[in-house]
């Protein structure tokens with residue numbers, strides 16, 4: 457899967473806050489994503505993220 461800055465991702469598993477939507481903040485060996493609801497940021501390896509993402513949403517302002 458290819459990720460771009462600002463993309464919104466829907467994960468299979470919900471975050472502890474109850475939201476399943478994340479925003480891509482930084483791309484590298486690890487990808488930094490932020491929970492849209494509680495703003496918690498986490499780093500995930502791309503291969504790991506690929507297994508967690510259920511759906512990709514295109515960038516909101518595009």
Ligand SMILES: [Zn+2]
Nearest residue numbers: 471473491494
């Ligand atoms: Zn959250």
